[in-house]
Amino acid sequence: MSISLPPVLVLQSVSKLYANGTLANDNVSMEIAAGEIHAVIGENGAGKSTLMKLLYGLEQPSSGRILLHGRVCVLRDPRQAIAAGIGLVPQHLQLVPSLTVTQNVVLGSEPTRGLGQQLLHSRAAVQAVSTAAQRFGFQLDPYAVVGDLSVGARQRVEILKTLYRGARIVMLDEPSAVLSEQEASALFASLRRMAEQGLTVLLITHKIREIRTVCDRFTVLRGGRVTGGGNAQDFSDAAISAMIVGRELSATSSATLTRRPPGQNAVALVGAHGLTVKRADGRVVLNGVSFEIAAGEILGVAGVEGNGQDVLAHVLCGLRAPSQGHADIEGVVFTSRGVRRARAVGVAATPEDRLHDGVAPAMSIIDNAMAVQYHQAPLSRRGWLDLAAMRGLARSIMARCQVAAAAPEALIGTLSGGNMQKIVLGREIASAPRFLIASQPTRGVDIGAAQVLHEQLCALRDTGAAILLISADLDELLALSDRIMVMSQGEIVAHFPAQQVDPGVLGGYMTGALRAAAAAALLASPFTALPAPAHHEEQA
Amino acid sequence: MSESTAQALIAQQQRRQILQQRWRLPLVILASLAVGFAMTAMVSEEPLQAFLTLLTGALPRLQWSPEEGWRLLRMVRFGAVIEDAVTLTFLGLAVALPFRARQFSLGADGQMFLAALAAAAVSLYVPGPAFVVLPLVFVAACATGFAWGALPGVLKTRYQANEIVTTLMLNLIAIQFYRLLVSGCMRDPGAGFLVTPLLPDRLILPLLLDKTNVTVMLLLAPLVVGLAWLLLMRTTWGYEIRLVGQAPAFARQAGVPVERAMWLSMACGGFFAAFAGVHVSNALLKRLPVDLTPGLGYEGLLVALLARNEPRAIPFAAFMYAYLRTGAQAMERTTDVSREVVLVIQALMILLVVSERLLPRLAEAWRSLVQRGAR
Numbered sequence: 032m033s034i035s036l037p038p039v040l041v042l043q044s045v046s047k048l049y050a051n052g053t054l055a056n057d058n059v060s061m062e063i064a065a066g067e068i069h070a071v072i073g074e075n076g077a078g079k080s081t082l083m084k085l086l087y088g089l090e091q092p093s094s095g096r097i098l099l100h101g102r103v104c105v106l107r108d109p110r111q112a113i114a115a116g117i118g119l120v121p122q123h124l125q126l127v128p129s130l131t132v133t134q135n136v137v138l139g140s141e142p143t144r145g146l147g148q149q150l151l152h153s154r155a156a157v158q159a160v161s162t163a164a165q166r167f168g169f170q171l172d173p174y175a176v177v178g179d180l181s182v183g184a185r186q187r188v189e190i191l192k193t194l195y196r197g198a199r200i201v202m203l204d205e206p207s208a209v210l211s212e213q214e215a216s217a218l219f220a221s222l223r224r225m226a227e228q229g230l231t232v233l234l235i236t237h238k239i240r241e242i243r244t245v246c247d248r249f250t251v252l253r254g255g256r257v258t259g260g261g262n263a264q265d266f267s268d269a270a271i272s273a274m275i276v277g278r279e280l281s282a283t284s285s286a287t288l289t290r291r292p293p294g295q296n297a298v299a300l301v302g303a304h305g306l307t308v309k310r311a312d313g314r315v316v317l318n319g320v321s322f323e324i325a326a327g328e329i330l331g332v333a334g335v336e337g338n339g340q341d342v343l344a345h346v347l348c349g350l351r352a353p354s355q356g357h358a359d360i361e362g363v364v365f366t367s368r369g370v371r372r373a374r375a376v377g378v379a380a381t382p383e384d385r386l387h388d389g390v391a392p393a394m395s396i397i398d399n400a401m402a403v404q405y406h407q408a409p410l411s412r413r414g415w416l417d418l419a420a421m422r423g424l425a426r427s428i429m430a431r432c433q434v435a436a437a438a439p440e441a442l443i444g445t446l447s448g449g450n451m452q453k454i455v456l457g458r459e460i461a462s463a464p465r466f467l468i469a470s471q472p473t474r475g476v477d478i479g480a481a482q483v484l485h486e487q488l489c490a491l492r493d494t495g496a497a498i499l500l501i502s503a504d505l506d507e508l509l510a511l512s513d514r515i516m517v518m519s520q521g522e523i524v525a526h527f528p529a530q531q532v533d534p535g536v537l538g539g540y541m542t543g544a545l546r547a548a549a550a551a552a553l554l555a556s557p558f559t560a561l562p563a564p565a566h567h568e569e570q571a
Numbered sequence: 572m573s574e575s576t577a578q579a580l581i582a583q584q585q586r587r588q589i590l591q592q593r594w595r596l597p598l599v600i601l602a603s604l605a606v607g608f609a610m611t612a613m614v615s616e617e618p619l620q621a622f623l624t625l626l627t628g629a630l631p632r633l634q635w636s637p638e639e640g641w642r643l644l645r646m647v648r649f650g651a652v653i654e655d656a657v658t659l660t661f662l663g664l665a666v667a668l669p670f671r672a673r674q675f676s677l678g679a680d681g682q683m684f685l686a687a688l689a690a691a692a693v694s695l696y697v698p699g700p701a702f703v704v705l706p707l708v709f710v711a712a713c714a715t716g717f718a719w720g721a722l723p724g725v726l727k728t729r730y731q732a733n734e735i736v737t738t739l740m741l742n743l744i745a746i747q748f749y750r751l752l753v754s755g756c757m758r759d760p761g762a763g764f765l766v767t768p769l770l771p772d773r774l775i776l777p778l779l780l781d782k783t784n785v786t787v788m789l790l791l792a793p794l795v796v797g798l799a800w801l802l803l804m805r806t807t808w809g810y811e812i813r814l815v816g817q818a819p820a821f822a823r824q825a826g827v828p829v830e831r832a833m834w835l836s837m838a839c840g841g842f843f844a845a846f847a848g849v850h851v852s853n854a855l856l857k858r859l860p861v862d863l864t865p866g867l868g869y870e871g872l873l874v875a876l877l878a879r880n881e882p883r884a885i886p887f888a889a890f891m892y893a894y895l896r897t898g899a900q901a902m903e904r905t906t907d908v909s910r911e912v913v914l915v916i917q918a919l920m921i922l923l924v925v926s927e928r929l930l931p932r933l934a935e936a937w938r939s940l941v942q943r944g945a946r
Contacts, residue, residue: 350823370826382824391818402814402825411807418805 037101038062039231040086040200045095047081047255055081057255058095063200068222068232070242070263073252073275074449074477079235082252083202086233087119088112118193122204124185128178133160135177136192163194168224170217182336183214187221194230201225202233207241208474211335212505212538219245237477239271240506251275275478297554299323301466301497305356306366308342308521317342317353318521322552324466324497329488330552331512331529332501333537339521340501341383344470347499348380349373360466374403377465381455381472383501385448389455392444396436399443400425400454403462428457433483449480456484460491467491470501485511505534516552519543523550525559536561603923607916614912621906625916628901629894648897650783654855655893656886657785658847660792662871663878663885664799665720665844669734670880671803672836673816674724678738680868681745682719682841686712686848688749691859692757694770694852701773708774708853712845719745720841724834734837746865753861765861776854786854788846792886795846799882802839812836844868876925895920 040063047056055078063069073079084090086097088106096103099115106112109119126135133156142155160173169187177185186206193201203222207215222232222245234246242249242263250260251274259274301324308317317339324330334340345351347358349370358366365373382388390399401410401421409420425439432453436446443451452472459467469488473481488511492498502508508515509529517525517540524546527537539545540559547559607625612618631649634642662679669676690712697704723737759768776786803809811832814822822829847867852859874892878884899913 348824349826370823371828374826380824387818388820388824391814391821393817394813398810398814401810402821402827405810406807414807416805416807416810 037064039065039100040233041098041101042082043096043098045082045085045092045097047078047085047090048093055255056085056092059252059255059257060095061250061257061260063231063233064248065199065231066226066229067247068226068234068245070234070236070246070249071252072236072239072242072249072271074237074479077252077275077477078255079237079252080204081255083119083204083233083235086112086117086202113196113198116197116199118196118198118201120186120189120193120201120203120206122206122208124182124189126177126185126188128176130177131173132171132175132177132180132188132191133157133173135188136160136163136195138192140196159195160191163191166228167191167194168221181214183210183218186210186218190221194225198230200231200233202235204235205237206234207236207238208503211541212534213542213544214335237275239268239275242271243268272478297325299554300326300328300495301358301360301499302553303347303356303358306343306346306353306358307355308346308351309354316521317346319356320518320521320523320551321356322499322516322523323554324499325554326465326495326497327492328513329492329498329500329511331508331515332499332518333505333508333515333541334518335541336503338518338541340518341470342521343518344380344383344468344499344501347373347466347468348378374462377463378468379403379459379462379464379466380468381452381459381470383470383474385452385455385474390443390451393442395425396429396434396439396441396443396446396454397421397425400428400439400458400461403458424461428454428461431460432457432487447477447480449476452476453480453483453487456487460487464491465496467496467498468501469498471503472500473502473504473507481507505537508537509534514552516550517541519546523552526550526552526556527558527561531561599924599926603920606923607920610912610916610919611908615906615908617906621902621908624906625895625898625902625913627898628905629897646780646782648901650780650785652890652893652897653780653785653789654783654850655896656890657788657792658850658855658867659871659874659889659893660796660886661843661845661847661850662868663874663889664796664882665716665840665847665868666872666875667878667880667882667885668799668803668812668840668843669720669836670875671816672812672832673819674727674833674836675735676720676723676738676837676840677735677868677872678720678723678741678837679840679844679847679871680865681738681742682716682844683848683851683868684749684863684865685719685745686716686841686845687852687859687863688752688757688848689715689845690849690852691767691770694774695757695768705774709845709849712849713842714845716841716843716845716848717838718841720844721834721838724837728830728834742865742868749859749863750861753859757859759858767859769858770853774853775857784855786850788850788854791846795843796882796886799839799843803882808832808835812839844871847871873921877921892921 042059042061045056045059046054048054059078059082071079071082081090085092086106088108088111091107097106098104104115106115127138130138137156137160142152142159157173164171164173169191171184171187171191177188180188190201206218210218222234226232234241236242246263248261249263249271251258251271253275303320303322306317306320307315309315320343322330332340332343342351346353346366349365349368349372352367357364360376360378363376365376365378386392401424404410404424405416410417410424422439428434429436429439434446434450434453436450443454456469456472472488473484476484485507488498488500500508500512509532512529515527515529515532515537516523517537519541520543525540526547550556550559608618608622611622611625615621629648629652631646632644634644636642662683665679665682666676690708693704693708693711697707719741723732723734723741726732726737727734753767754765757767759766776788779785779787779789803813811822811827812835814827815829815832819829822832851863870892874885874888877888877892895917899917902908903910903913
């Protein structure tokens with residue numbers, strides 16, 4: 032690939048100071064060449080999203096200039112950005128589920144025909160969409176209804192939409208966050224094809240692996256500033272991660288966290304037996320899920336989102352009653368009894384949607400830290416709150432999880448995602464649970480915070496608690512889990528020892544390409560056979 | 572952008588924000604006064620005089636005469652301000668409590684009517700010395716208010732009945748029930764109109780200010796406000812109410828009894844509305860007329876909004892509201908401004924004060940105007 036081409040997009044000393052005093056971008060300069068895939072990488076809060084908003088006209092820079100094709104360009108709103116050939120594929124896809132692929136792609140700029148160009152030219156639209164899809168190697172049926180498509184396919188629709196509107200520079204915000212391994216590879220292949228045809232791709236990500244696999248060049252942001260960049264092939268993972276966090280990570284967190292020695296202590300602390308949930312409309316969203324977790328063990332749950340993991344988490348923490356089956360801790364059944372009774376026997380949970388289900392953003396750290404224990408001594412006695420005890424609890428959680436916040440009185444909504452999540456997990460650990468359901472514990476948090484969160488999870492495991500780890504991040508699952516079960520369409524479709532499985536195999540089961548018959552994740556359940564060369568069946 | 576300039580910029584923005592916070596209320600009040608005056612100027616021959624009446628009409632006037640020395644005149648008017656402020660404080664609490672749990676309960680009216688009825692009934696029909704019956708009056712009123720407030724809460728948590736609809740309907744029922752009893756079995760046959768007999772003197776709350784109806788309720792009000800604040804900020808029930816109001820999904824996830832917090836907040840609202848009921852029956856009117864005007868509950872809603880549902884701010888908001896209302900009445904009576912215009916001015920001023928985002932917007936518009944001018 033030729034980087035000698037003139038840069039198509041240049042940022043000159045761009046700074047963005049928000050009204051609340053946050054300096055989100057500080058003197059950012061970068062050059063992006065036509066036909067390259069350029070990654071912008073950094074921790075959460077490093078200023079990646081702000082940079083993207085500046086380029087898409089959602090925010091205006093406080094100082095500095097943006098040059099497009101060598102000319103200064105002022106983008107007042109997204110419409111101007113689109114007119115200038117810049118497209119954005121947002122992280123949370125914005126499509127109309129009831130419309131077809133074609134209708135979604137042309138929405139807002141439909142080809143027309145007839146009297147006064149008032150009629151929708153459906154045939155031309157389908158034609159245009161399928162031509163574009165073929166050109167970039169997208170597998171898409173123009174007539175398919177978007178609501179029926181997988182997340183990966185929807186993302187391709189979103190990309191097509193930007194291309195259809197004439198984008199020459201396509202920005203993608205954390206595109207692989209919601210994809211399985213296979214889907215991500217397919218996406219990256221398409222991106223490569225787009226680049227080969229002269230389009231420029233700007234990839235916003237916090238995964239180092241993606242830089243190495245798909246990108247030509249990268250720019251690292253930390254604290255709003257550019258801390259490095261260059262050709263992706265010239266740097267090692269360790270060097271890039273040093274640029275991202277500003278310090279060499281001792282090693283990947285996985286290596287430092289010791290696992291439970293296999294075969295030991297194989298007595299179930301927590302057991303789930305045939306958990307089934309049938310929705311009111313008759314759809315079975317959870318089907319006969321059985322698993323056991325020993326004390327001091329982490330059972331990982333892999334799966335593409337929306338395959339029953341969230342329902343399973345809700346059932347286990349007591350928010351939802353199963354239609355059949357039950358779960359227990361040492362024989363004491365805690366499902367179907369409400370959240371408070373489940374918590375009383377030692378169940379705790381960190382929810383997937385932190386801002387909505389995990390905190391009250393407009394309340395203080397203190398108020399958030401005590402939410403699961405406020406009704407017990409020492410936080411309250413006979414209905415009266417003990418302010419000193421409340422503050423003490425918040426302080427101890429902040430200290431244990433290294434939360435960066437001014438004071439326990441600060442509103443939790445003002446903290447970064449990582450610090451917020453530390454308090455959420457710290458709160459659950461402070462209630463001394465025997466069984467923790469951790470849903471996406473490090474989603475959207477930076478590397479530093481993720482490391483603290485992983486250490487806390489392992490510390491809890493080492494006290495003898497059982498942990499169910501539900502995560503879309505395969506690296507995290509492989510690093511922390513002792514065993515992994517794969518869920519697809521509400522069922523367990525595979526069961527592996529975490530040391531002996533790789534992301535590719537998991538991906539095959541996650542996407543439904545493979546499935547083991549009558550799989551379960553009991554301690555005595557056989558492990559699913561791995562494909563060659565390691566072809567052996569094991570007993571735990 | 573260098574380190575120091577960035578820091579200077581941040582510091583400047585923070586200073587601006589602090590200034591905005593500090594000056595927000597005075598500036599907004601000033602702006603509302605300006606709008607009010609502009610309106611007055613459009614309809615009045617003597618706008619200055621008329622507007623001064625609006626602003627100072629509620630105050631007592633100090634007058635010197637050689638025979639009697641210094642005298643305070645217009646105490647009745649100022650008394651009305653205090654009386655209204657006390658009633659509105661209780662009604663403000665009655666609305667603010669459910670609002671803190673994000674329950675849009677509009678039932679303060681009905682709760683107050685039934686509580687007044689209960690207070691009057693106990694006063695009229697329970698014999699005994701005042702120190703026994705008077706507490707009973709309060710207990711009966713509060714229990715009635717609590718129960719009538721809990722009803723829509725239970726309807727919501729049990730049957731998913733929208734609380735806005737149920738509280739409005741329950742208001743109608745309460746008011747008609749009140750009228751039924753006052754014009755029926757509680758009617759004073761000796762009176763020329765539909766009204767209950769006068770309550771016994773020993774059960775009328777002791778007077779604090781001559782020529783007014785300002786009673787010991789004025790001293791009780793701060794205590795009740797303190798009680799509401801304690802309930803919200805220092806008890807587990809209050810914590811549940813606040814948490815459910817701020818983040819219901821999170822509260823559910825944390826195992827908080829969300830349904831209880833919902834109905835309890837509404838019931839507590841009724842409890843506080845009951846004090847307004849006792850104030851009406853055993854202090855202001857001393858008997859209950861059939862035509863007691865409904866609608867006070869909605870003024871309680873305004874007071875709660877002005878105070879942003881913060882119990883400690885409610886007495887001040889109630890006083891401000893009552894002061895403005897009495898001034899408006901004085902303006903209407905003594906100047907050439909008609910009642911309709913007075914109401915419009917009053918409404919405009921309240922509108923401006925509750926517009927939270929008004930000032931930042933204005934400042935933004937001003938700054939961009941200046942910038943454009945500079946270019």
